[in-house]
Amino acid sequence: MINIVIAGPRGRMGSEAVNMVLDEPAFNLVGCIDRKEHQIPALAERGIPVYQSAEECFYAVQADVLIDLTVQEASYQHLLMALRKKIRCVVGTTGFTDEQLEKIKSLAEDTNTGCIIAPNFAIGAILMMYFSKVAAKYFPDIEIIEKHHDQKIDAPSGTAVKTAEMIRSVRESKQQGHPNEVEVLEGARGADSDGIHIHSVRLPGLVAHQEVIFGGEGQLLSIKHDSMNRKSFMDGIKFSVNQVMNISGFVYGLENVLELE
Numbered sequence: 001m002i003n004i005v006i007a008g009p010r011g012r013m014g015s016e017a018v019n020m021v022l023d024e025p026a027f028n029l030v031g032c033i034d035r036k037e038h039q040i041p042a043l044a045e046r047g048i049p050v051y052q053s054a055e056e057c058f059y060a061v062q063a064d065v066l067i068d069l070t071v072q073e074a075s076y077q078h079l080l081m082a083l084r085k086k087i088r089c090v091v092g093t094t095g096f097t098d099e100q101l102e103k104i105k106s107l108a109e110d111t112n113t114g115c116i117i118a119p120n121f122a123i124g125a126i127l128m129m130y131f132s133k134v135a136a137k138y139f140p141d142i143e144i145i146e147k148h149h150d151q152k153i154d155a156p157s158g159t160a161v162k163t164a165e166m167i168r169s170v171r172e173s174k175q176q177g178h179p180n181e182v183e184v185l186e187g188a189r190g191a192d193s194d195g196i197h198i199h200s201v202r203l204p205g206l207v208a209h210q211e212v213i214f215g216g217e218g219q220l221l222s223i224k225h226d227s228m229n230r231k232s233f234m235d236g237i238k239f240s241v242n243q244v245m246n247i248s249g250f251v252y253g254l255e256n257v258l259e260l261e
């Protein structure tokens, strides 16, 4: 039995994760962390407490794993606290700075505590990123279009940032487009990650979607993934909870723990 705490149980992802953990016989939900005091019926009727601070929660319950699905600033504090207490972490929250990721990595390593941060838990999205990395070896001219629901806070998405990072590991630095390109309206060409442009679309009706477009002489290649609902992320979270019990140290991205070749 793995004792789990979920941070963000009222959220779109957190509420789905609560259902997944309650349905999994090998998982035991021992508590939650959220900033608001309101009761959550599914938790209240099972006597599962919701704490307003991570400190209070980790003092009151014995947790093996923290699943964090909140916002970057809160999540960062949760992770520092959890790792110092040697509680393993599975993190879906996006928007961390490089400095924050570096700090979390060194804390996980110093405390010998497993920590998996995955900007995307959907297996199809991991494959989309991996295939994009493969394609980038042959097609260095790339644009990323990510589309999300209009309640998303961070832009570009964590998935887009990670995709660009994976591509950068195999693609030589390149500024794309015309050298004298002019943005008539500021932002028209999107964000620039080492010459790869990232465009963020936010609309009601969308969930989580990304297309990576590769351009070559006389040809285009598109690699696309769509999450139609948040259940699409749950298998990846379940897999990560089981994985994190058997690792020490830091993993950034599910592509590093899945068998892809």
Ligand SMILES: NC(=O)C1=CN([C@@H]2O[C@H](COP(=O)(O)OP(=O)(O)OC[C@H]3O[C@@H](n4cnc5c(N)ncnc54)[C@H](O)[C@@H]3O)[C@@H](O)[C@H]2O)C=CC1
Residues within 6 Å of the ligand: 007, 008, 009, 010, 011, 012, 013, 014, 033, 034, 035, 036, 069, 070, 071, 072, 074, 091, 092, 093, 094, 095, 118, 119, 120, 121, 122, 154, 158, 233
């Ligand atoms: N890795 C993945 O596969 C996925 C990651 N995400 C990421 O997960 C995070 C959550 O996304 P959603 O569920 O859509 O957001 P949401 O806004 O629906 O939920 C956020 C939750 O965090 C809580 N929260 C906010 N501030 C807090 C604080 N200071 N202390 C404690 N709790 C706090 C809210 O009360 C709420 O329960 C985002 O960073 C999003 O980018 C979302 C979908 C998939």
Ligand SMILES: O=C(O)C1=N[C@H](C(=O)O)C[C@H](O)C1
Residues within 6 Å of the ligand: 094, 119, 120, 121, 148, 149, 152, 153, 156, 157, 158, 159, 160, 207, 208, 209
């Ligand atoms: O906020 C979301 O919804 C999502 N966030 C993650 C991201 O930023 O990439 C994962 C997925 O795209 C959904």
